[in-house]
Amino acid sequence: MGFNSSGFDDDVKPLAEINIIPLVDVMLVLLIITMVTAPYMEQGFNIDLPKTGAASSIKKSSNAQPIIVSVDKLEKIKLSGLPGVFTKSDLTSKLVNYFETNKQAVKEIYIKADKDIPYGVVAEIMEKIQLSGITKVSLITTQD
Numbered sequence: 321m322g323f324n325s326s327g328f329d330d331d332v333k334p335l336a337e338i339n340i341i342p343l344v345d346v347m348l349v350l351l352i353i354t355m356v357t358a359p360y361m362e363q364g365f366n367i368d369l370p371k372t373g374a375a376s377s378i379k380k381s382s383n384a385q386p387i388i389v390s391v392d393k394l395e396k397i398k399l400s401g402l403p404g405v406f407t408k409s410d411l412t413s414k415l416v417n418y419f420e421t422n423k424q425a426v427k428e429i430y431i432k433a434d435k436d437i438p439y440g441v442v443a444e445i446m447e448k449i450q451l452s453g454i455t456k457v458s459l460i461t462t463q464d
Contacts, residue, residue: 371435372461386428387418388460389449393434395441408444415452428456 388400389411396405402418419425429449433442442459449457 372463386426386430386456387415388430388432389445391431391433391437391441391445393436395437397445408441408448411445411448412452415449415454419453427454428458429454430458430460432460 385400390398390400392398395408397408397411398405399414399418402414406414415429419427431442431445431449433445446457
């Protein structure tokens with residue numbers, strides 16, 4: 321076994337292949353991190369739902385997911401299935417656009433409103449929903 325002045329064997333050629341195993345390990349770790357953190361990525365509202373003594377579960381008319389309109393204390397509105405937060409004046413147009421693009425969507429809406437919101441605001445939201453052509457509206461509460 322002869323060595324040249326650099327201390328390496330002249331018969332050994334440099335390895336010109338990419339070692340895939342560390343790349344796969346890194347990708348699997350990133351995939352696992354993404355899968356674990358994805359459910360927590362949805363940003364929500366802090367809504368303190370009103371409590372009722374006789375809250376019962378709502379019977380859904382089909383297997384499709386209805387839209388949930390969430391309203392926080394500052395009267396900001398968020399629709400499940402749509403990104404962003406908007407105001408009451410935008411609600412009708414957002415719902416009309418949503419149902420025009422999603423023809424198979426169930427025209428059924430649940431309202432989750434904070435318990436500190438005045439009744440008049442919830443009534444205005446229900447009016448905006450009805451103006452968009454939706455007749456099935458339910459209120460979500462929590463049980464004592």
